[in-house]
Amino acid sequence: MSISIWIIPAIILLILLTATYKRVPTYEKFVEGGKEGIDIAISLLPFLIGMMVSIAIFRASGAMEAFITLVKPLTVLLGMPEEILPLALVRPLSGTAALGMTSELIKTYGPDSFIGYLASVMQGSTDTTFYILTVYFGAVGIKKMGDALKVGLAADMIGIIASIIVVTILFS
Amino acid sequence: MVNIIWSLLAVIGIVFAAFNGTMGEVNKAIFSTIDDAIMITLTMMGVLIFWLGLTRIAEEAGLLRGLATLFRPVVQRIFPDIPKDHPAMGYILSNMTANLFGLGNAATPMGLKAMKELKQLHGKDTASRSMITFLAINTSSITLIPTTVIAIRMKYGSVDPTAVVGAAIIATTISTTGALLIDRYFYWRRYRRGAE
Numbered sequence: 098m099s100i101s102i103w104i105i106p107a108i109i110l111l112i113l114l115t116a117t118y119k120r121v122p123t124y125e126k127f128v129e130g131g132k133e134g135i136d137i138a139i140s141l142l143p144f145l146i147g148m149m150v151s152i153a154i155f156r157a158s159g160a161m162e163a164f165i166t167l168v169k170p171l172t173v174l175l176g177m178p179e180e181i182l183p184l185a186l187v188r189p190l191s192g193t194a195a196l197g198m199t200s201e202l203i204k205t206y207g208p209d210s211f212i213g214y215l216a217s218v219m220q221g222s223t224d225t226t227f228y229i230l231t232v233y234f235g236a237v238g239i240k241k242m243g244d245a246l247k248v249g250l251a252a253d254m255i256g257i258i259a260s261i262i263v264v265t266i267l268f269s
Numbered sequence: 270m271v272n273i274i275w276s277l278l279a280v281i282g283i284v285f286a287a288f289n290g291t292m293g294e295v296n297k298a299i300f301s302t303i304d305d306a307i308m309i310t311l312t313m314m315g316v317l318i319f320w321l322g323l324t325r326i327a328e329e330a331g332l333l334r335g336l337a338t339l340f341r342p343v344v345q346r347i348f349p350d351i352p353k354d355h356p357a358m359g360y361i362l363s364n365m366t367a368n369l370f371g372l373g374n375a376a377t378p379m380g381l382k383a384m385k386e387l388k389q390l391h392g393k394d395t396a397s398r399s400m401i402t403f404l405a406i407n408t409s410s411i412t413l414i415p416t417t418v419i420a421i422r423m424k425y426g427s428v429d430p431t432a433v434v435g436a437a438i439i440a441t442t443i444s445t446t447g448a449l450l451i452d453r454y455f456y457w458r459r460y461r462r463g464a465e
Contacts, residue, residue, distance in 0.1 A: 104370055104372065105372065105375070108323075108375075109323065111332075112323055112326050112327045112330065112332060113326070115327075115330045115331075115332055116326045116327070116329065116330035118330075119329075119330050119331065121326060121329040121330050123326050126322075126325045126326045126329050127322035127323065127325065127326055128322065129322075129325055130321045130322040130323070130324055130325025130326070130328075131317075131318035131319065131321055131322035131325075132318075133317075133321050133382075134314060134316075134317030134318035134319075134320075134321045134322070134378065135314060135317075135318065137317055137321075137378075137381055137385075138310050138311075138313055138314035138317055139310075139314075141310060141313070142306065142307070142310055145306045145309065145310060146302075146303055146306045146307075147275065148275065149302045149305065149306050150279070150299055150302050150303065150306075151275050151276075151278045151279040151282075152278055153298040153299065153301075153302040154278065154279045154282035154283060154286075154295050154298060154299065155278040155279065155281060155282040156282075156298065157282070157286075157291065157294040157295045157297070157298030158281075158282040158283065158285045158286035158289060158291050158292075158294065158295050159285060159286070159289045159291050159294075160281050160282050160285035160286075160289075163285065163289075189408075196417065196421075199418070199421060200421050200424075200425075203421055203422060203425050204425050207425070208421075208422040208425045208426065208427030208430070209427055209428055209429070209432070213422075213427075214432070214433055214436070217415070217418045217421075217422060217433040217437070218433050218436045218437050218440055219440075220415070220417070220418050221412060221415025221417075221418040221433065221437040221440075221441070222410060222412065222415070222437045222440035222441040222444060223408075223409065223410055223444060224407065224408050224409070224410035226408040229404065229407050229408050230404060230408070232377065232381070233380060233381065233384050233400075233403075233404055233407070234384075234396065234400075234404075236381040236384055236385070237381075237384045237385055237387075237388040238388075238394060239388065239394055239395065239396055239400070240271075240394065241271075241394070241395045241396060242270070242271050242396050243395060243396035243401055244396075244401055244452075244455040244456075244459070245396050245400070245401045245404050245405070246270055246271060246274070247270070247455065248401060248404070248405045248408075248448060248451050248452045248455055249404060249405060249408040249409075249448075251447075251448070251451045252405055252408055252409040252444055252445075252447060252448035252451065253408065253409075253444075255409075255443065255444045255447035255448065255451075256409055256410075256440060256441070256443075256444030256447075259439075259440040259443035259444050259447075260436075260440045263436045263439045263440045263443075264436055264440075267435070267436050268436070
């Protein structure tokens with residue numbers, strides 16, 4: 098892990114050295130480019146609040162849990178360990194909830210157990226589709242997502258199935 | 270579809286809460302989430318300012334163009350709609366590189382810049398083909414080193430915290446490839462309908 102603390106400083110160094118060599122006014126350009134960040138962040142807010150509140154209502158009401166209980170019998174059919182199902186369902190919807198579940202699973206079953214490996218790989222190889230779509234489309238003010246949501250959710254499903262297969266082959 | 274899913278999540282939640290007796294939690298969740306969203310935005314604003322500032326320097330120094338030229342053959346094939354030497358290419362590649370190294374907070378600013386360029390290219394406020402492809406890649410998360418997961422595994426005393434790296438790379442490669450294929454399929458469907 099010690100290598101990861103070098104990556105960002107190395108990138109900064111590379112950019113600043115090249116830019117100075119090419120006589121780019123570094124500080125001025127930094128400020129100029131940074132200003133754009135303010136506008137992007139502000140224009141994101143309505144998208145983010147809208148999506149996050151809706152998901153929070155679904156979660157806090159207990160509907161999410163009920164839904165998971167409802168589809169649990171399906172997991173047996175698919176050969177998926179039922180402990181992992183909540184994580185698989187929540188992963189595309191809420192990043193914080195998924196991270197909490199992954200920690201919980203790793204804590205309960207141990208990081209080096211089958212469930213622990215599966216939770217780790219699933220958490221690491223898929224992303225929060227709803228959040229990404231909200232942020233990326235929100236930043237440029239696009240309200241009609243077209244096929245993006247379908248493609249993203251289908252990709253999540255592939256990621257989850259792939260995680261189960263790969264972990265089963267490698268660790269059991 | 271977004272309109273329906275968005276409304277449905279809230280509607281189901283509220284109706285469910287009415288029967289489940291969790292209306293208090295729902296109320297609390299609404300307002301704490303608004304605070305959360307503001308905090309996320311503020312944190313993100315700092316990260317955006319920092320990385321977009323650096324990116325601007327990198328752009329002026331010709332580094333983004335260099336990156337784009339280096340990987341053009343591959344990326345051109347994934348994004349056939351983006352003209353050669355368009356700045357969007359440089360941002361897309363920076364986003365992918367940052368993702369590969371697990372630098373999530375650097376990946377987002379580059380990704381948002383890429384989206385801005387793609388929107389200018391498209392000129393409409395609907396999602397373009399390239400945007401959908403770009404998001405397909407991002408949601409399937411091309412990560413080489415899942416840093417967060419490794420940290421959690423370390424915290425709970427794993428004998429080999431990085432044992433999952435190989436498995437995650439394989440799984441992520443499969444899901445990214447799958448995402449690209451599904452994206453192509455949906456494009457072909459739109460194309461056949463004459464929508465594109």
